[in-house]
Amino acid sequence: MAIFSFPVNIGAAASQSGVSAKMIRHYEQIGLMPALKRTDAGYRTYAEADVHMLRFIRHARDLGFPVKQIAALLGLWRDRRRPSAKVKALALEQLAELNAKIDELQAMKRTLEELAAHCQGNDRPQCPILDELARPDLAVVGSPARRKRASRFGA
């Protein structure tokens, strides 16, 4: 299935890996990808292994891993003597992150559903949603303990 002849340019690397050319350059700049070979004209060239690495990165991103963690995963991937426990630890850490974010969003969801359920949604102005938002004490329902300025579910 070697439709492409390696090494390829950034465009082909992008379409084969699912990582945009923009992001490929970005990953190189922040040091996630190792230094790359260039043609005389300055074009980046990607060997098959490089495309594999990009694919790896993309899959990790698809699972929500932040770049820092991906760097760690790549390190373990390359290290043929890694203990799989280290990989699993990273995975479980990320799982905890995902769970925290899910919990946070679900708390919001519950509260908002509650509010919406009590709103008539007609032509009259009376609206418990606004009333509650204006209250001094609204709290997000079921929010696990007191979120002290929770990570506002950023990437």
Add this chain to the structure above:
Amino acid sequence: MAIFSFPVNIGAAASQSGVSAKMIRHYEQIGLMPALKRTDAGYRTYAEADVHMLRFIRHARDLGFPVKQIAALLGLWRDRRRPSAKVKALALEQLAELNAKIDELQAMKRTLEELAAHCQGNDRPQCPILDELARPDLAVVGSPARRKRASRFGA
């Protein structure tokens, strides 16, 4: 319970509303808060109604509403002739957003749990997590259809 005598400075407005002084200034700058009164020295002053508005904003943020939607909510809040249906529509829209994000995160979670479950997590290097990340075809389990560059759950 009027412990504070209005109008207050930005610090008191912040601690009373739960919105940081930093963000209060920001909201003013982007036009979410109306123009404010200042003392001769240039200090912003907040009347009780202003603090109420800040609290409203914060509650809306706590439910995940983006600033644009909050602007709309504030408009409806001020409009005593609003149809509650408009408020409800905004709430349901936000609810749909939350659900989409939750679904996305849960798809990641399922996939990652799957991978982690098959990893021994011991001293040996063999690790299905890395193996799968390196595969060309990994897909996030249960991801509703093909996410075409899904909103990477940004704020």
Add this chain to the structure above:
DNA sequence: ACTTGACGTTGCCATCATGGGAAGGTTTAG
């Protein structure tokens, strides 16, 4: 060989909500 279009390069700006800090003015309590 020359033009053209597709592709590559760098660099800067924008998003979104938020925090940090510097450099400087003000107010208030001791």
Add this chain to the structure above:
DNA sequence: CTAAACCTTCCCATGATGGCAACGTCAAGT
């Protein structure tokens, strides 16, 4: 009167991503 605690504005950073501009390069068709 001084020192602490406040306030002001302005700039920079985060994280991952996209967009655009200005410009260089390569391959294909005339």
